[in-house]
Amino acid sequence: MSQRNTMNEAPHSRRAWVEHHMGMPVSIHLRGNDIDSDAASRAVGAAFATFHAMDEIFSTYAPQSQLMRLRRGEVGIDQCSTRMREALALGEQAEQVTRGAFTTMLPSGDGGLEFDPTGLVKGWTVDLAAEHLAVLPGVSWCINAGGDLRVGAHPNLPRRGEGAIVWNVGIQDPAERTRLVGALALSEGAVATSGTYARGAHLYEPDGGTMIERPGSVTVTGPTLLWADIWATALFVGAARTRGAFATGAPGYAVTMA
Amino acid sequence: MRRITLWGMSTLSVLVLLFNYHTSLGSTVNGSVPVASRPSALPGADPATGASTAAAATYDGQAVMTPYGAVQVQITVADGKVTAAQALQAPMADGHDQEINSRAVPVYNGEVIDVQSAQIDVVSGATLTWGGYTASLQSALDQAHL
Numbered sequence: 001m002s003q004r005n006t007m008n009e010a011p012h013s014r015r016a017w018v019e020h021h022m023g024m025p026v027s028i029h030l031r032g033n034d035i036d037s038d039a040a041s042r043a044v045g046a047a048f049a050t051f052h053a054m055d056e057i058f059s060t061y062a063p064q065s066q067l068m069r070l071r072r073g074e075v076g077i078d079q080c081s082t083r084m085r086e087a088l089a090l091g092e093q094a095e096q097v098t099r100g101a102f103t104t105m106l107p108s109g110d111g112g113l114e115f116d117p118t119g120l121v122k123g124w125t126v127d128l129a130a131e132h133l134a135v136l137p138g139v140s141w142c143i144n145a146g147g148d149l150r151v152g153a154h155p156n157l158p159r160r161g162e163g164a165i166v167w168n169v170g171i172q173d174p175a176e177r178t179r180l181v182g183a184l185a186l187s188e189g190a191v192a193t194s195g196t197y198a199r200g201a202h203l204y205e206p207d208g209g210t211m212i213e214r215p216g217s218v219t220v221t222g223p224t225l226l227w228a229d230i231w232a233t234a235l236f237v238g239a240a241r242t243r244g245a246f247a248t249g250a251p252g253y254a255v256t257m258a
Numbered sequence: 259m260r261r262i263t264l265w266g267m268s269t270l271s272v273l274v275l276l277f278n279y280h281t282s283l284g285s286t287v288n289g290s291v292p293v294a295s296r297p298s299a300l301p302g303a304d305p306a307t308g309a310s311t312a313a314a315a316t317y318d319g320q321a322v323m324t325p326y327g328a329v330q331v332q333i334t335v336a337d338g339k340v341t342a343a344q345a346l347q348a349p350m351a352d353g354h355d356q357e358i359n360s361r362a363v364p365v366y367n368g369e370v371i372d373v374q375s376a377q378i379d380v381v382s383g384a385t386l387t388w389g390g391y392t393a394s395l396q397s398a399l400d401q402a403h404l
Contacts, residue, residue: 016403025391027400029380122385144396147383168376169368170395172383178395183376184368191368195384202385217384221367254367 012036017044021051022122023061024146031165032157033138043136047129047143054125057081060118071114087117087124094120094230099245101238102230103206119204123192123229126150140165140187147172147198148232150190150225159187174217174258181258190225194218194232205237212237222253231255 015035018027028044057080059065066080077084091104106116126143130150133141140153151167158164164187173179174197184191195217196203205212220232231250234242246255381396391397 012403014403016400018400018404020388023388024386025388025396025400027380027396029400029403142380144380144382146385146387146391147381147396148385149380149382151380167379168371170373170378170381172381172395174384177383177390180373180378180381180395183371183373183378185371185376186366186368189366189368191382193382193384198384198390199387219382223366252366 015040017048019048019051021048022055022059022125022145024122025144026051026146027142027144028133029142029144030133030136031140032136032153034136035139040136040139043132046132050129050132051125051145054083054121054128057083058087058117058121060116067115067117087121088115090120090124090226091115091117094234097245097249098230098234098238099241100206101234101242101245103204106204107209119233120226120230122146123148123190123225123227126190126225140167142167145225148190148192148225148229151186152188171219171256171258172217174215182256184221186221189221189223190228192220192225192228192232194220194229194236196236203233203237207239217258219256219258220253221255222250228253 012035014029014031016027016029018025020026026048028047030040030044034040055065056062057066060067062068066075066084069075070077070080070084077088087104094102094104102119104115104117104119105113108114122145126145126148127150129143130141130152133139133143134152134154137154137156140151140157142149142151149169151169153159153165166185166187169184169186169191170180171182171184171191171193173181174195177197194203195215196213197215197217201211201213203212204210216236218232218236220228220235222228222231227250231246231253232255235246235255246253378395378399380399381394383394383396386394386396
């Protein structure tokens, strides 16, 4: 149970940190006991460091990232972090289970396709960063990476009922971003929302081979942000067969449309 | 009982919005959250349940971010009527956690809750750029706890 914060004297019942990573705001919130401790600060630092490390591997903006050097043939995959092979495998798996609606093979400048795992790196990074926060006793946490988020708590904290720490997650209205269309309460899990209303046509539709822009948004919840985010993208761009694949191939995940 | 609670919270949100306008705190990002869009949700206005709140109860409402910090109001409801309203100044200095925590919450997928009834902790939306973030609801929520 979080402690009461009575103006000045009591310890924080909640703290927030915000940093800029991968071109987006990343905020970490902690609630619960001992969130003013050095251990809590170190865990948050390690979580943010995870974003930095993954960006050095996978950035498509930094010419010296491992991904860009791999693409130019300056290094082989064995000289890259083991994360690179994992990303390739995750990309193939995602393409299979979404029936082709999500892909990590995106159009390159010269008319071909090249490996671009950007669409899964963010959610994956949040899941990896969360491991640093999950070890803090009595602490519930939330990592929000540009609108896709994951919440969780130490294994000893209850997930429901007395003593559970619950996060109320507002879902942004795709038609008016200062409004909310709904809200979910959860103590553990991921919430990913895909749409093109915030930054224009940046989602790739493999069937048509084009970047698409359309109104509305798709929100997917589930155990990990890696897969919630993959499915949110796939369901936003995908066809009926993708919705069928989700219904049967994504146990533990749920979708809502706005 | 839960339904009654929601009435209270909705009423409170209306009060919060009025409070916001009345004190001329200016246009804020969170001022656009549709907190007052359900006037029918006033206490006693729903004939469907026929329930009445004989005992007085207090409800802590949704905090509304202003340029001066979070504004939050507590109301007392007795017999379906608001009998007292009090501003809580400190962000998160409330008993709201306990109330939410007493609900059964399915893990992972979450329980759908009423935007009007809940104090929002975080916001999910299409990927924000850093530029768009500064005017976002999430930014206001972060600022409240930095």
